[in-house]
Structures are given as structure tokens and as C-alpha cells.
Amino acid sequence: MAEVKKKLKQAVEWPLKHPEAFSRMGIRPPCGLLMYGPPGCSKTMIAKAIATESELNFIAIKGPELFNKWVGESERAVRELFRKARSVAPSIIFFDEIDALAAERGGSSGGSNVGDRVLAQLLTELDGIEQLQGVLMVAATNRPDMIDKALLRPGRLDSIIYVPLPNEVTRREIFHIRLKKMPISEGVDIELLVERTNGYSGAEIVAVCHEAAMKALEEDITTQSVKWEHFLSALRTVQPRSSPEMIRFYEEYYLEKDVRTFQ
Template sequence: MARAVASEAGLNFLAVKGPELFSKWVGESEKAVRSLFVKARDNAPSVIFFDEIDSLAMNRGRDGDGVSVSDRVMAQLLVQMDGVRSRGDVAVIAATNRPDNIDPALLRPGRFDRQLYVGPPNEKDREEIFSIHLRKTPYDSDVSMKELAQLTDGYTGADISLESFDSSVVTMKHFKTAIEQVQPSEIQFYQKFSATFHRGVRSDAVDING
């Protein structure tokens, strides 16, 4: 989704997974964060996308024995986000499946101004997800994408991708057995979190199932 936003707007796109910025060498992790923003400014207009932001922006003070590497990285991220040095035409987008682990300071206005809960796919989207996963998989004529979508209400794309088969040709029976074994992700926590912290995006303005 972040890449699509950048592409649609004609912006340069810089993507990084949170854990990739950590280094065992003192000061290197903070330098990596700073360098990322420098690169984004040099290539502006641009979009920085942090995947797994929770691993980079964890609640500070967890270690209890002084300032940890993660605390210093978080501090550097806040400096860059606050625009102590102007970010220029740089937009920052992040994704996480553990919003409860993110330091509240990063969610204040002026930093991540928009928070959007992306829910599980609807029936039509699940049908499309099955079609994509089966493009390179031989399957029997009895396999119905529509029926599979109906059987997987509440499943995410990740849940669907967990289904694997040890067979040269996959049948509907294989799918039904797999669906019985793979339970949908627990989403109630995320829905509750979204209701508490959601701000800035009207529910009727964005299709969260897309």
C-alpha cells in the first residue's frame, strides 16, 4: 500500500524493515536512522516506509539499566520526525502488527498524524487472494475460489498463505482440511486498539479491506 501511494504520487520510495537499522556497533544504529532521512531529503519528494516499526520504536526504559540501543534509536527517530532538521518534502509511513509496543511519543500529533487500522479482507478480496496464491499451483476442477472465500470469513492474507499442500494436484478436499487446521488471526485486540487511538482518517473515506 505504501509503495502504491508513492508510485501514484510519483515520489521516490525508500523502504526499510525496523530490525535492519540495528547494529552491534555503538552509534551505528542511530547513524543508520539519520542517514535514511538524509537520503530521503536528498531524493525528495520521497516516502520513507518503515515496516515492523514496533521493533524500531519500542517503549523506552524497558531495560531498566540505563539508556539502551533501542532508546537511542527511538530518540534519533523522534529528532528526525520532529523536523529539528527540516524533513522537506519527505512523507513517513509505517506499518505494524503490534501497535501496543510502540512508544506513545511517536503517535503524538506532528509525528504520525494519521493512524489507520487495516482490517482483514472481505469475501471478494479473499477470493482474489486465493486466485493469486493458486496461479502457480495445479488444482482440480472442483476447486471453487468463491466457496473458499466463503469458508474463510475473518482470515487474513497471511492466514490464507499458511495453507500448504503435499500433493501434485490440489483438490477442494485438501483446502477444506487445511481450513479446519488453520484458525483465523485474533483481530479483536486490533479492533479495540483502533477504536481507542484511531484519528485523522474518516471511516467512510478509506476502504480498509482493499
């Protein structure tokens, strides 16, 4: 994922390691970034890796965690979250499943509009009177089309990054990482596994390796290696769940995002 890594370095590492460059160019560092793509493509893992590489404090929140049935409590939770992030800056606030927290406004049913109020508080924290100094908001979603457009405007989630299904190079790296921990027989052809997992997500490739090991143990609990036939059986069991229609949706959204950027 060389392209994804490059964009993340620009959004996270550059402002921390080269703040004078931003001052010299008369621009401010990005406030936040959104990663979107098919399920199982390591968006959450990437966010944790960003924090580790950059030596930042990392605060992780799943979207629905902030909702509370009591009036005002959800907004207070958002304010407290950003207050905590400022107190331990430089830091990253990571919102997983941001679409559950920042859905299009006006979609609440009945008398409850807690979602709208939480989104309003979130927007206030991002570009309110008290600027976010040393705090970066990182969000991940499988449904970028459901997020309120106000959150995606420049100055809030500045960088929108598509995390696609792993290409051939990435799949090969995933297999090498997973299989070096497993006792595999000489007949296991990694290149053929890479070829046969086209269209698989990273999580599904890991599941193939796990399933192959389980097949070997199922055959003989005292086995010392995982054989090629176990991987073939695992490939039949673990099928890719990202349909061509789903991938087309993400790619079209990516192209539309680029068009909006240049308009």
C-alpha cells in the same frame, strides 16, 4: 481493502498530485502514517504498492537493523537514513516492525539505553529544524500499544490506519488472483472457499492455495490440476492464527484511537 486504500491515497497521493489544495486550505501534508493490524494482512505489501502507484523512491528498513552496540552509531544511522531520503525525494521511508525501534522510553535495562537515543533521534528528524520536504515516513506494526506515544502525536505519525483481516470481498479477490495462476478442476468452489476462510489472514489464504497444490503433487507428481479434495485437505492443515482475543485487541485499539482523536 477499499477503506485502507482511500486513506492511503489521502496521505500519499493527494500531497504529491494536489499540493496547491493543501496550501489553499492552510494545512501541511502529513509527515507519516502508521499501519497496524494482525500478522499476515499485507501491511508491507501495501507500503510497496503505495510507492509503486505514486512513483516514489522507496527505502525499506526493519526496526532492529538500525541498532548498533557502539555509542552514537545507531543515531548516526537514523540521520544517514533521512539524509538519503531527502536526497532522492520525493520518497517513502518504510519502517517495518516499528515497535522494535520506537518502544516506550524508559524500558531499557542496565546501562544501555540505545533504544531511547534512537527514538529521540527519530523524533528530531521528523519535526526538527530541517523540515521533511517530499519525504513520507510509513511504519507498520503488529503491536501498536508498544510504540512510544510521542511518535504517535499529530505532526509525526499523523495517520493511524487499521489494516484488518480480509473481509469476504477481499478474500474472494485474493482467491481469484491466486487461482488464475493454478490449474484447478471444475469442482473447485471458490465461493465455498471464501466462506470457509473467514478469520484467515491474506498470507494464510495464500498458504491454503500453496498447500492444496502441494497436496495434488504429493498424490501424483504428473497431475495437471488441483482438485476440491486437495483444498479441503489444505484447509485442515492451514488454520487461522489470529485468535478472537487478538482481533478484539486491535478493534478496541482502533476505537480508542478514534476517541483520542476527538478529545
